Amino acid sequence: MKSGEVKLFVGILVAAVALAAVAIYPAIVAARNTPQAVTKIRDPIKAKVTRADLFPDGAWHKGDPKAPYLVVEFADYQCPLCATAVEEVKNVLAKHKDKVCYVFHGIQIQGNHTAALIMAQAAEAAGQQGNFWEMHEALFKNQNLFRGLPDPDAVDQVIKIAKSLGLDMMKFSADLRNEKVLQGQARSGKIAIEAEVQATPTFFVVTPKGETLKLASLKEFVVWMTKEGNIQ
Amino acid sequence: MTAVRPEPRIANRIVFILSLLGGAIALYLTLAHMNYLALTCGEIPGCAEVAAHPSARGFGIRGLEYIPTAAFGLAMYALMAALSFYRAIVTEGTLHKLARTIQRLMATIAVGVFAYLTYLEAYVIRAWCQWCVATSVVTVLLFLTLMLERSSPRSDSIS
Numbered sequence: 001m002k003s004g005e006v007k008l009f010v011g012i013l014v015a016a017v018a019l020a021a022v023a024i025y026p027a028i029v030a031a032r033n034t035p036q037a038v039t040k041i042r043d044p045i046k047a048k049v050t051r052a053d054l055f056p057d058g059a060w061h062k063g064d065p066k067a068p069y070l071v072v073e074f075a076d077y078q079c080p081l082c083a084t085a086v087e088e089v090k091n092v093l094a095k096h097k098d099k100v101c102y103v104f105h106g107i108q109i110q111g112n113h114t115a116a117l118i119m120a121q122a123a124e125a126a127g128q129q130g131n132f133w134e135m136h137e138a139l140f141k142n143q144n145l146f147r148g149l150p151d152p153d154a155v156d157q158v159i160k161i162a163k164s165l166g167l168d169m170m171k172f173s174a175d176l177r178n179e180k181v182l183q184g185q186a187r188s189g190k191i192a193i194e195a196e197v198q199a200t201p202t203f204f205v206v207t208p209k210g211e212t213l214k215l216a217s218l219k220e221f222v223v224w225m226t227k228e229g230n231i232q
Numbered sequence: 233m234t235a236v237r238p239e240p241r242i243a244n245r246i247v248f249i250l251s252l253l254g255g256a257i258a259l260y261l262t263l264a265h266m267n268y269l270a271l272t273c274g275e276i277p278g279c280a281e282v283a284a285h286p287s288a289r290g291f292g293i294r295g296l297e298y299i300p301t302a303a304f305g306l307a308m309y310a311l312m313a314a315l316s317f318y319r320a321i322v323t324e325g326t327l328h329k330l331a332r333t334i335q336r337l338m339a340t341i342a343v344g345v346f347a348y349l350t351y352l353e354a355y356v357i358r359a360w361c362q363w364c365v366a367t368s369v370v371t372v373l374l375f376l377t378l379m380l381e382r383s384s385p386r387s388d389s390i391s
Contacts, residue, residue: 005241005320005323006317006320006321008245008320009245009248009316009317009320012245012248012249012252013252013313013317016249016252016253016256019256020256020259023256024260024263109286110286110289112289112290112298198285198356198357198358198359199285216359
């Protein structure tokens with residue numbers, strides 16, 4: 001009786017392991033073939049934040065600040081989806097060059113992204129020499145070098161990247177922790193909280209009518225931006 | 233009312249199967265968080281948003297963020313299944329009762345934790361992940377099975 005019950009449990013366990021192996025196999029294949037999670041496209045959510053909230057003076061931007069549409073991205077330099085977004089965002093913006101001003105805010109979305117803040121500060125510090133966007137792209141390109149790095153090691157890594165970009169290293173090292181850079185980074189974090197950013201990348205589009213739309217994933221952003229009639 | 237209360241042996245089998253089911257989902261989510269597997273979100277939107285939320289790692293608690301929240305669930309289900317297995321071997325006595333008491337205690341805590349995580353999905357993240365909902369349902373079923381389990385087998389079922 002007792003051994004019969006144990007045999008039954010062992011049988012269930014073996015069957016469960018076999019079933020799990022069969023079920024998990026497609027997910028392993030999918031992980032090899034797709035770089036990001038599969039999500040369904042939702043309609044944009046109307047957000048309460050305004051153009052002025054999302055685009056304060058001194059925020060890093062590309063394009064004419066008076067362009068009719070404002071596109072704002074919140075990203076974490078250690079978020080893999082954000083790194084894959086760089087090229088796609090560029091391509092989408094290139095299609096609406098004269099109508100869109102693009103603003104970027106570097107934030108830390110997860111506590112285990114221990115290097116995210118120093119990376120955001122590195123971009124701000126490079127910006128003091130007019131190289132924000134070069135550093136921005138280099139950080140995303142070299143994202144894997146920062147995985148699990150504590151603060152001092154992350155600083156060494158951003159210094160290496162800054163050197164490779166040919167920056168003035170004396171100035172960059174000083175700027176990395178200067179008040180203006182720290183304030184710029186902290187401001188992005190505050191705006192993200194106000195804008196209720198829950199994940200990265202998150203995009204906001206402010207239309208000429210002053211309406212702010214929240215697009216909570218790269219796919220939603222790309223679909224909205226490329227849909228005919230949305231950008232006029 | 234007593235008709236829906238399962239015999240200890242049947243209840244233990246149900247708990248074992250539910251623990252394996254919950255464990256499989258938690259294992260999948262843990263591996264997905266560690267980037268070994270693709271997280272398939274299916275037809276329910278916002279699943280990726282839930283996965284990217286800080287609470288998906290160490291319940292969002294500073295210092296625990298290196299451990300996916302699903303890994304805690306995996307540990308709970310594994311311990312639950314191990315205790316059920318133990319109860320299949322040791323079918324009576326103090327240790328059997330102790331194992332059941334631990335299971336009931338774990339299930340009660342787990343229901344509380346899942347209620348909190350479901351609240352986060354509904355009111356904070358405002359997005360749903362079907363895997364999280366599925367594990368919540370499994371946990372509630374585990375809790376109900378353990379709580380409704382008869383304290384001793386019916387006399388006519390003893391062989």
